[in-house]
Amino acid sequence: MPTEARAAILAGLAACVVFTAGAWWLRAHVHEETLEQTAHLAAVQAHTTAATEASADQSHVFEQGFWPKIEIDDRGRVHPAAGIAVTLDGLEDLMPPAPPDAGPDWTRTVRLSAERTRGLAQRWHAQLESALPQGDEPAAATLRTQARQRIERLLHRDLTAVAARYTLPDRRCADPADSPGRCRRTVYHLVPPDDADAAVASLDVPLKAGVPAAALIVAATAWITTRRSLKPVEAIRAQVADITDTTDLHRRVPVPVARDRIRALAETTNTTLNHLEEAAERQRRFVADASHELRSPLTALHTQLEVALAHPEHLTDAVHDALKATDRLRRVTDDLLYLARTDTPELRDVVDLVEIAHELAHEYGHRGLPVVLGPFPEEAPARGDALQLHRLLRNLLDNAHRHATARVTLTITPDADGWDLSVHNDGTPLAPQDLERVFERFTRLDEARARDTGGSGLGLAIARDIAHRHHGTLTAHTRHPRPGTTFTLHLPAIKASP
Structure with a gap:
């Protein structure tokens, strides 16, 4: 699958998840906010109803205000109409009456779930029907219909009930059990989630259409962006693919302007x-x-x-x-x-550079090529391969004897982080431009010299290669108290074991 397609699919899926979660949160937030607003309005309406009932000459038979109401006395009985009080099982648990010391500003908000009330349906219908007026008179029929509607509101939907407290005038108190001034009622206004449902219903269509559309836009944007971003990569790939031979190595890939x-x-x-x-x-x-x-x-x-x-x-x-x-x-x-070797030896052995220098100086002395030993420490331990270090120093001494006029000097001095082994010859100093060129393969600065005398032109190249394999350096310079050229090998000291 192309990279653009993978990026588009992943971006689309991520956007779909994020936007769906956001839409779900927005819908729930709007629903909850609308419920809170309607509950606040219901509280205002409940206090208005309480004030009206407490001062009116007669009770309202039909529903008043925005939401239906349930009136409950201090015994927990529901009052479908004036003079009719019905005891419903479990009503006090769902909508308890106001406490005896509740003042005129008292209020309460109760959430009623359909799951809690559905089990009371049969018992409430039976208890209510037996207490309501019977007959075919319009008033009785209206009262029965009103009471049933109130109960239905409680039984089949999740509701919010907002309560207020009031006291009926003595002339309207039909319950002989209530003493004068003690005919108190708790009115609950039932707030169905209709307004909240309507508010979120207006969001459902744009959200259902907007989330997939937004995810598609994000996926398309990811496709286009990834495709444009990968154009330089494709140009690099195509250019490298066209390089099929060593004669094409002069070609270069295009460098984008953006610094990324x-x-x-x-x-x-x-x-x-x-x-x-x-x-x-x-x-x-x-x-x-x-x-x-x-x-x-x-x-x-x-x-x-x-x-x-x-x-x-x-x-x-x-x-x-x-x-x-x-x-x-x-x-x-x-x-x-x-x-031509590419392998690097394992530098496990500890080699004494002083011992190697003495061995080679003794050998060259017997061959009639004396080596003057300069300042030496008692020992100069370094980690490396003894045979290769012998070869390195031998190549330096061979080169020094070929170019020396009368003297070859070998010194070993400690350095801040290792050892410096120097071979100096008193011949004609190298020109500044030749101090690095002498380490190239087959380099001869005196071409008129016979090849058997001048060597193969690989000695110094091999010496530098050995130095690099031992994590050291080999350089040439003319900074010396006496005229001539000095080749200095630097090798790191042995690190102390932790």
Whole structure:
């Protein structure tokens, strides 16, 4: 599945969930707010009814005001009409009468759920019918209809009942059990959720249509945005895909204007292509130089064998020359094989640089190539491979003897975070532009020199490679009290175990 499609589907689903939750919350909030407003109005209406009933000459037979009402005396009996009081089971639990000490400003709000009243339906109908006037007179029929409607309001819907307290005048108190001034009633105005339902009903249609539409808009926006965002990625992919050969490594991917991660990806890709181009160029130069270096001893060997065949009397000299060419060919091949290695040795052993320096100085002294030892510590431990460090220092000493006039100096000094091993020759100092170039492969700054004397041109390259494999550095400089060139190897010290 394309990335644009995944982004659009996920964004659409997330938007649908969020918008649905928001719509549900909005609907519930509007419903609750409308119920609170209607309950507040019902409280006002209940106090108005209480004031009217307390001062009127006669009781209202029909419903008054906005919502139907239920009148209850202090005994918990409902009064469908003047002179008619009915005891309904469980009514005191649902709508209790006002407490005896309730004042004229007293009010109460009760939530009545259909689940609580549905079980009382049969008993309430039976109790109410037996207490109401019978007969076909219009007044009796109206009273029965009114009472039934009130009970139906209580039995089949979730309602809010808002109560107020009043006291009937003595002349209207039809209950002989009530003493004068004690004919008190609690009136409950029943507030059905009609207004709240109507308010949320007006929201249902736009919400039901708006949530899917909004989710589709978000999904489409995500599709378009992702597609536009991925255009630079596609351009990068297409450009990289067109690079099928090392001759195409000069090409670069387009870099977007926006400073974001895609721009960082493009810049990183171009940096990688730069490294690949440089590596390919180094490889081409290396192959060309290696071919040239190998061709010279092979040509010499071929010529010397031809001379031996043509002039048997010079066979011994020809064989000696062939051996020299073969030895040079072997050394060049060994160096090439070493530089072609990609593995890094595990630096587990602890090597004493002072011991290696003394060994090589002793060896070169027996060969007639003395090495002057400078300041040395008692020991200079470093972690590494002893054979490779021997080879590194040997290459530095060989190079120093080839260029020295009369003196090669070897010193080891402690550094802030390791050891500095320096090899100085008193020959002609290197030019500033050659201090780094001498470490390139097959580099010879004195081309007129014979190749057997000048070496293969790989010694310093191998030495720097060994230094890097040991997490060190190898540099050349001419900053020394005596004239000449100094090669300094820096190796990190052994870290103390925790």
